[in-house]
Amino acid sequence: MQQQSVNVAFMINSLEGGGAERVMCNLLRIMESYFATEQLNVYLILLDNLPEAHLCPKYVNKVNLDTKGSLLQGYRQVRLTLEAINPRFCFSFLTRSNMLNVAVARAVGYRAIISERVNTSSHFAGGIKDNISKLMVKMSYPYASEVVAVSEGVRADLRDNFAVPAARLRVIHNPYDIAHLHELANKPVADLPARPYIIGTGRLVKNKNFSLMLEAFAHSDLTDDLLILGQGDEQAALEAQAEQLGLSERVHFAGFRSNPYPYLKHARFFVSTSNAEGFPNAIVEAMCLGKAVVATNCESGPAEILSGEYPVTVRGFEAVRYGCLCQTNEVQGVTEALNFLNDEDHLQHYAQQSAQRAQAFSDDIFREKIIQTLTLDTSETKEAADVHPG
Structure with a gap:
């Protein structure tokens, strides 16, 4: 019996010039053959309507939103989009996308996989706005199904300062061709x-x-x-x-x-x-x-x-x-x-x-670690996500 195709989603603020944006496009390029073999329909959601400095692979269904940097607008638009896509998982990069991913997942019911690309404590160094952002990270990140840190330093920061359970944290370094x-x-x-x-x-x-x-x-x-x-x-x-x-x-x-x-x-x-x-x-x-x-x-x-x-x-x-x-x-x-x-x-x-x-x-090491993250037992991750992280 032929396997039925399944939708999966990725999300990032935009494809403006930057390291995270380049890595997102590289991830989609590296994973193309795997997604084809597994018959996964891949969507990339961009929160903001901004000029694009990086090219998304052609096989990806790109969805351009226009949230204008607003979390409130973002929640409304992302929820409508992901309800329509009905993905098995949504894998997001960058803080705003990550917070929205976790919030919408709790309402829609897919696996929220988030990736932190910066040292959060250092990135939000001080001031009222940064302190609010850090509080919002602490209130949202622990509820993700899986949290991918880009380095050991980022993993330690999320574990020690933002209450992310160690069992749900993994390190995947960036890939380089x-x-x-x-x-x-x-x-x-x-x-x-x-x-x-x-x-x-x-x-x-x-x-x-x-x-x-x-x-x-x-x-x-x-x-x-x-x-x-x-x-x-x-x-x-x-x-x-x-x-x-x-x-x-x-x-x-x-x-x-x-x-x-x-x-x-x-x-x-x-x-x-x-x-x-x-x-x-x-x-x-x-x-x-x-x-x-x-x-x-x-x-x-x-x-x-x-x-x-x-x-x-x-x-x-x-x-x-x-x-x-x-x-x-x-x-x-x-x-x-x-x-x-x-x-x-x-x-x-x-x-x-x-x-x-x-x-x-290498790309090969990165690919294997991404596959491991995407193919975790969904019943286990859902059970973990339903438990209060504190």
Whole structure:
């Protein structure tokens, strides 16, 4: 007897430029053959009607909502959508999508699988709005059928600070198609800096702390230029800071690039100075291209990636197994790391270590872990979800 097809759903705020959005599209690409074999009809729900920087695979049924960032509008629109789809599960990324997924699941009756992509405590650092957001996470996440953390640091934060039961938490690192990244890196671009350069990428927002990168770069012995790829509301302040530091001729703010990999390929090494991460895609992507890495030891992700361990404490700067870890928000440590990688022997050693470490984050490993998550015994997960998590 032929198996009857079943609907499943995925949900994210939008497909604007960002790491979580890229991973969602990669997940759908990696899982296509599995979904076809299992005869699953796949839907992707986008909460907001915004420009899309990432391509959703063609086999996916994309549903564009227009919630305008509102949880109230989101609940109404998502509930109507998921009632019509009637999915076996809905797998969501990002806080707003996750909270809506859990709330609607309790009303409609499907498995809510949520994935936290950032260290929640660090992401909502303070202020009334952030405190409200943290309370809402604590009131919703423990009721999900399954919670996927992108790193060990994120898992520990959700368990210790947001009452998510340890039995319902699992870590799945992001996937990376190394061969495809090399293909993208080989595409020609016309605006590479004329001089040797190091590179940093990401949204130009306070949590990414590009201000620290500029300060350390100014104090370092490097003669290279610095290329920064990304856009955000801190750009004007960062440009003013670069001018004040006398770096206007050496720092290039190149904006967002849908294909940043040619710029990574031609850089000497990669730098990340974030105050908080979930699992920093940019670090691993640089390593996939064989680039040595300097990164602050923020929560969460860099220590796991660069040392293979968690947790790790660093004072100032430490050269660990796969890269250079620095104390968070501390200029001297980052400066020392930049000077360390300015030595060609150190640079070549850590370029080789990067390429070796990247092999641990393959599509195949990711695919198997996603399948395990999606195929958990539904009766067990429903029973767990019906029990008050406290």
